[in-house]
Amino acid sequence: MSSDAPRLKPVDLRFSVAPMMDWTDRHCRVFHRLLSRHARLYSEMVTTGAILHGDRERLLGFSAVEQPVALQLGGSDPDDLARAAKVGAEFGYVEINLNCGCPSDRVQNGRFGACLMREPALVADCVAAMREAVSLPVTVKCRIGVDEQEPDEALFRMAEAVVAAKVDALVVHARKAWLKGLSPKENRDIPPLDYGIVRRLKAVHPALPIAINGGIATVEEAQALLVASEEGPALDGVMIGRAAYQNPSILLDVDPVLFGEPAPHVDAFEVLEALIPYLDSLIATGHSPHALTRHVLGIFQSVPGARGFRRHLSTEAVKTGAGAEVLRDAMALVRRTPKIAA
Numbered sequence: 001m002s003s004d005a006p007r008l009k010p011v012d013l014r015f016s017v018a019p020m021m022d023w024t025d026r027h028c029r030v031f032h033r034l035l036s037r038h039a040r041l042y043s044e045m046v047t048t049g050a051i052l053h054g055d056r057e058r059l060l061g062f063s064a065v066e067q068p069v070a071l072q073l074g075g076s077d078p079d080d081l082a083r084a085a086k087v088g089a090e091f092g093y094v095e096i097n098l099n100c101g102c103p104s105d106r107v108q109n110g111r112f113g114a115c116l117m118r119e120p121a122l123v124a125d126c127v128a129a130m131r132e133a134v135s136l137p138v139t140v141k142c143r144i145g146v147d148e149q150e151p152d153e154a155l156f157r158m159a160e161a162v163v164a165a166k167v168d169a170l171v172v173h174a175r176k177a178w179l180k181g182l183s184p185k186e187n188r189d190i191p192p193l194d195y196g197i198v199r200r201l202k203a204v205h206p207a208l209p210i211a212i213n214g215g216i217a218t219v220e221e222a223q224a225l226l227v228a229s230e231e232g233p234a235l236d237g238v239m240i241g242r243a244a245y246q247n248p249s250i251l252l253d254v255d256p257v258l259f260g261e262p263a264p265h266v267d268a269f270e271v272l273e274a275l276i277p278y279l280d281s282l283i284a285t286g287h288s289p290h291a292l293t294r295h296v297l298g299i300f301q302s303v304p305g306a307r308g309f310r311r312h313l314s315t316e317a318v319k320t321g322a323g324a325e326v327l328r329d330a331m332a333l334v335r336r337t338p339k340i341a342a
Contacts (some may be wrong), residue, residue, distance in 0.1 A: 024042055213233050
């Protein structure tokens with residue numbers, strides 16, 4: 001396949017939930033899809049080695065109800081990435097995304113993730129190889145730089161390289177990553193955010209679809225980044241990570257605010273009721289309810305009864321023989337908790 005072949009579908013970056021290790025698994029994505037029909041969902045990062053040599057169904061399998069869902073790959077060998085991208089396409093993902101932003105020791109030792117910010121030419125080769133291999137959109141998620149790099153140089157060099165390789169879109173986590181001295185958790189908080197540099201990048205590359213990630217806590221904050229400001233032009237999309245996971249009810253605002261359509265369900269209770277058939281199906285195939293309920297713990301954040309909801313699920317869903325009643329009982333605790341008068 002020629003790298004000039006048309007992509008199957010342009011990437012709609014308007015809103016997405018970030019790929020997050022140990023969090024955005026297939027069960028989490030089923031839950032998130034009940035909160036928004038339009039949000040683009042991402043897999044956890046999966047390494048090329050795992051795909052080429054591991055249990056592909058366990059690593060890549062997903063339900064059609066999750067769509068649109070993108071696959072994020074970790075790797076730096078163009079041939080391996082091309083082969084892994086083909087496997088992802090065969091599984092039905094709608095986009096292949098290359099991780100150039102994760103700062104963990106594991107990815108540094110494997111010469112991928114954020115350390116690829118130092119090798120834009122290699123990233124371009126990886127993009128070109130994947131575009132040659134699949135007709136899906138091929139995208140990159142990166143930082144604004146790492147360690148001693150100057151973001152105005154590092155980010156713009158990366159963008160120039162991947163644009164030359166005909167990348168379909170770029171998602172920028174608007175923080176530097178410190179590969180030495182900070183943990184992955186600290187790398188999500190300590191380096192300062194710089195939304196302005198992402199807008200300046202868009203001004204230089206107006207034809208390149210660019211989404212921004214990092215520190216965005218509400219759909220209203222996301223909406224503000226989709227319009228021009230004194231810092232620069234409107235961005236094409238916003239990606240929210242921890243806030244969407246820790247306070248998932250914010251996703252009920254995505255469709256009405258950003259897409260002009262009603263949310264799939266009116267409130268958190270209705271979402272969880274709609275999730276119970278999926279929970280039943282998991283339990284019937286031998287899974288613990290905890291595989292799903294761990295992802296819903298934050299849905300009643302700041303609501304009276306939320307602490308009891310979390311405590312009940314955390315203690316009861318892990319017990320042998322637990323069934324869907326653990327979720328129903330936890331919801332009942334919230335319903336019974338007196339609400340504070342406005």
